[in-house]
Structure formats: C-alpha cells, structure tokens
Amino acid sequence: MTEPPGRRERKKAATRQKIADTALRLFLERGYDPVGIRDVAAEADVAVTTVFSHFASKEALVFERDQEFEQCLTRAVTDRQPHEPLIPALHREVRALVRHCTAEGSAPVRRMIEGSPALREYEESMSLRHAQALAAALAADPRLSRSATACRATARFAIDAYALACRADDPGATVDEVFRMIEAAWAKLVSGTVSTKPIADMEGFA
Amino acid sequence: MTEPPGRRERKKAATRQKIADTALRLFLERGYDPVGIRDVAAEADVAVTTVFSHFASKEALVFERDQEFEQCLTRAVTDRQPHEPLIPALHREVRALVRHCTAEGSAPVRRMIEGSPALREYEESMSLRHAQALAAALAADPRLSRSATACRATARFAIDAYALACRADDPGATVDEVFRMIEAAWAKLVSGTVSTKPIADMEGFA
DNA sequence: AACGTAACCCTAACGGTTAGTGTTTTGCAA
DNA sequence: TTGCAAAACACTAACCGTTAGGGTTACGTT
Numbered sequence: 001m002t003e004p005p006g007r008r009e010r011k012k013a014a015t016r017q018k019i020a021d022t023a024l025r026l027f028l029e030r031g032y033d034p035v036g037i038r039d040v041a042a043e044a045d046v047a048v049t050t051v052f053s054h055f056a057s058k059e060a061l062v063f064e065r066d067q068e069f070e071q072c073l074t075r076a077v078t079d080r081q082p083h084e085p086l087i088p089a090l091h092r093e094v095r096a097l098v099r100h101c102t103a104e105g106s107a108p109v110r111r112m113i114e115g116s117p118a119l120r121e122y123e124e125s126m127s128l129r130h131a132q133a134l135a136a137a138l139a140a141d142p143r144l145s146r147s148a149t150a151c152r153a154t155a156r157f158a159i160d161a162y163a164l165a166c167r168a169d170d171p172g173a174t175v176d177e178v179f180r181m182i183e184a185a186w187a188k189l190v191s192g193t194v195s196t197k198p199i200a201d202m203e204g205f206a
Numbered sequence: 207m208t209e210p211p212g213r214r215e216r217k218k219a220a221t222r223q224k225i226a227d228t229a230l231r232l233f234l235e236r237g238y239d240p241v242g243i244r245d246v247a248a249e250a251d252v253a254v255t256t257v258f259s260h261f262a263s264k265e266a267l268v269f270e271r272d273q274e275f276e277q278c279l280t281r282a283v284t285d286r287q288p289h290e291p292l293i294p295a296l297h298r299e300v301r302a303l304v305r306h307c308t309a310e311g312s313a314p315v316r317r318m319i320e321g322s323p324a325l326r327e328y329e330e331s332m333s334l335r336h337a338q339a340l341a342a343a344l345a346a347d348p349r350l351s352r353s354a355t356a357c358r359a360t361a362r363f364a365i366d367a368y369a370l371a372c373r374a375d376d377p378g379a380t381v382d383e384v385f386r387m388i389e390a391a392w393a394k395l396v397s398g399t400v401s402t403k404p405i406a407d408m409e410g411f412a
Numbered sequence: 413a414a415c416g417t418a419a420c421c422c423t424a425a426c427g428g429t430t431a432g433t434g435t436t437t438t439g440c441a442a
Numbered sequence: 443t444t445g446c447a448a449a450a451c452a453c454t455a456a457c458c459g460t461t462a463g464g465g466t467t468a469c470g471t472t
Binding site: 120127154161180184185186 | 328330334353355356358359360366369374379380383384386387388390391393394395
Binding site: 058 | 457458459460461462468469470
C-alpha cells in the first residue's frame with residue numbers, strides 16, 4: 001500500500017514532504033504570518049508554483065494530514081464490527097484522534113494555529129468538510145435508520161466534540177462528556193418520530 | 207438606542223451603509239468574485255482604505271448583520287422569562303433566525319454565499335465566534351448548572367442546528383428535529399455527573 | 413531511441429489588504 | 443466665534459497569496 005510504485009511518484013512525494021517539512025520548520029521558527037510563501041519556496045529550493053501544485057493554500061501547508069484525519073473518521077463508522085453500535089465506535093475514534101492532536105510534540109503547532117486567525121478559520125472550514133464526509137458515511141450505513149438530518153447533526157456534533165476537546169484543559173474528559181450528550185441525542189430518535197424510513201434498527205442489540 | 211446621537215456618527219453610519227448596499231448590489235449583479243474592492247469603492251464613491259476602515263474584509267461586506275445575529279442569540283438566553291427553560295427559548299430564537307435567513311428576498315444572497323468558497327469559509331468562522339459568545343452566555347446564567355464543557359457543546363449544537371437548517375429542504379422541520387436531539391443531550395446531564403468545574407471559569411472566551 | 417506527459421521552473425500579473433502620509437470634517441471648549 | 447484635537451476620509455505605493463502563461467527537464471512507455 002505504501003510501497004514505491006515508481007521513481008516519478010517517489011520524487012513527487014519527496015518534494016511534497018520536503019516542502020511541508022520546510023514550511024512547518026520555518027513557521028515554528030519565525031511564526032506563521034512573517035514567513036511568506038516565497039520564503040518557503042526558496043528554503044525548500046523549489047518554485048512558488050510548485051508549492052501551490054502540492055498544496056492548495058498557505059494554510060494547507062500546516063494541515064498536511066487533513067485527508068488522513070477524514071479517512072480515520074469515516075472508517076471508524078464503516079469498518080466497525082458488524083453489530084457494534086455507532087456511537088461507542090465514533091467515541092473511541094474521536095478520543096484517539098484527540099490524543100494524537102494533544103500529544104507531546106503537537107503543542108507548539110496548536111499554539112501556532114490558535115495564534116493565527118487565518119489558520120483558525122481554515123481549520124473551521126476543514127471541520128465542515130469532515131462533518132459532511134462523516135454525515136455521508138452515516139447516511140450510507142444500512143445498519144442505521146435515522147433521517148438525513150439526524151445523520152448530519154450527529155456528524156457535526158462529533159466534530160464539535162473533537163474541536164472542543166483539542167482546546168480543553170482535560171481533553172479526555174471533554175470527549176467523554178460531550179459524547180455522553182451525543183449518545184443521548186442519538187438515542188432520542190431511535191424509536192419513532194422519524195418521519196421517513198420505518199426500517200428496523202440494530203442499535204442496542206450488540 | 208437607534209436615535210441620532212450626533213452628526214458625525216450619523217455620517218459615518220451613512221457611509222458604512224452606502225458601502226454595504228453598493229457592495230451587495232454589485233455582487234448580486236455581477237457575482238462576488240468578479241467584483242473587486244476597487245470596484246465597490248469607486249461605485250460607492252469612497253477610497254479603498256475607507257472600505258476597510260468600515261469592514262474588516264471583503265467577505266464582511268456580505269455579512270453586514272453579523273453582530274445583530276450574535277446579539278439575538280445571546281439575548282434569547284439572557285432575556286428569557288425568569289423560569290423559562292433554556293432549550294425551548296433557544297429553539298424558538300433559532301427558528302426565528304432561520305426563518306429570517308430563508309425568507310423570500312434572501313434566496314439570491316444565500317445562492318451567492320454557497321457559490322463562493324471564500325464566503326462559505328468566512329461564514330464558518332463566524333459560526334465559531336457565535337458559538338463562543340453563546341457558550342459564554344450559557345456559562346454566565348445562574349439558573350443553569352452545567353459544566354463549562356456542556357455549555358460549550360450545547361452552544362455549538364445550537365449553531366449547528368442553524369447552519370443545517372439554512373441549507374435544508376425543510377428548514378423548519380430541520381430546526382425542530384435537531385433541537386429534539388439537543389434537548390435530549392442537555393437533559394442528559396441535568397442531575398450530576400459533572401466531574402469538573404461547576405459554573406465559572408470561562409476565561410479565554412471573549 | 414523516441415515520444416507523450418507529469419513535474420517542475422520562471423516571469424508577470426491580479427486582487428485583497430495595509431502602511432504611510434496628508435486633508436477635510438466634526439465636536440468641543442476657550 | 444475661534445481654535446484645536448480627533449475622527450473620518452483620500453491618495454499612493456506597496457506587500458503577499460495566488461494564478462496564468464509559456465517553457466524545460468526527466469520519467470515511463472513503446
């Protein structure tokens with residue numbers, strides 16, 4: 001899966017990584033705003049246009065693992081055990097993602113993000129995409145019979161839990177507390193008032 | 207409250223309004239991206255720097271009523287009847303705000319927002335601020351005894367309800383459905399299990 | 413070996429945003 | 443009324459992220 005399929009793609013990946021590493025290093029050394037794209041390109045020894053062929057924007061240089069994050073989240077739903085209820089699986093994955101984000105080495109990066117309005121804004125818009133992807137995964141799961149609205153709301157709530165926990169004093173406790181709320185919200189709609197599909201529901205029969 | 211307190215402030219407000227009106231008109235006529243700040247300034251007969259002295263960014267020209275929105279939200283919490291429960295009051299206000307946003311004349315504006323990534327991103331970052339203001343209002347209410355985490359989560363959930371409903375096919379039904387979930391989530395924590403700080407300590411939330 | 417193309421480079425520009433500086437208008441008091 | 447400080451505004455020039463245009467190199471394939 002992560003094997004070298006060819007020199008060209010390996011070189012491309014190497015260039016991308018070099019740019020990302022260089023950018024993060026410069027950002028942490030001198031701050032996000034003071035470092036320009038032209039600085040990053042020069043230090044990584046590539047052209048400015050090359051930077052933008054690998055990353056959609058300056059902010060994207062900081063959130064390099066964006067897609068990975070989204071995949072973790074959706075896979076936690078689609079790849080869970082056949083009869084495992086949704087919320088605990090989601091809870092576990094979000095807890096893991098929060099731990100990863102609040103780990104030892106991540107502190108300076110978080111501080112940098114919180115210190116830059118542009119980065120905070122970008123992170124918010126990423127959250128929206130993640131919530132949409134998660135909502136799609138929920139809506140596509142045949143084991144769940146909730147309305148599209150319930151899926152979208154739950155997806156957003158889960159992302160909220162992640163965002164709140166990343167900034168909280170006690171990330172672990174925050175995730176747990178918010179997911180207790182999400183559990184209640186999700187359970188609320190289990191037996192009716194769903195004006196659409198009346199299909200069976202495996203929830204709680206694990 | 208909205209009376210003329212002086213000529214200077216009236217003129218300033220007039221300039222601001224003229225800029226906002228001109229901008230919105232041009233955006234709707236020719237589209238958001240094709241119209242530049244220099245176009246807006248020229249058409250409103252002011253200097254570019256004047257535009258930016260009234261509005262923090264090009265996107266802010268579209269969301270002129272930002273602060274009003276936030277005040278409506280927080281006031282729905284702080285100014286509700288002495289013994290009225292929180293969630294119904296919040297529910298009612300969000301429903302009203304959604305109606306306002308999905309009203310007849312607002313359709314072209316919404317279409318414009320959805321059509322521009324920059325505007326969507328900006329709207330998301332506004333949501334973050336609104337959620338923080340609402341969370342602060344919840345945490346400051348002596349009638350509620352929930353943890354800071356519960357307040358922050360509930361605030362985000364309410365904003366989620368608004369955002370989802372604005373884009374939904376049936377805005378009214380969406381608000382009601384999501385608030386049924388929020389009610390359950392809020393009730394869940396009513397009688398204890400608050401392992402951390404009781405009420406105070408909202409530092410860092412302007 | 414030869415070809416198509418992906419990755420890369422360079423230059424120049426566009427558009428949002430800001431700094432610096434100067435001018436007019438307004439509110440307030442002497 | 444007059445004088446003055448501050449606010450509001452104007453103008454120029456620039457900064458910086460981002461993209462278009464047009465070329466060059468190096469890889470994969472045949």
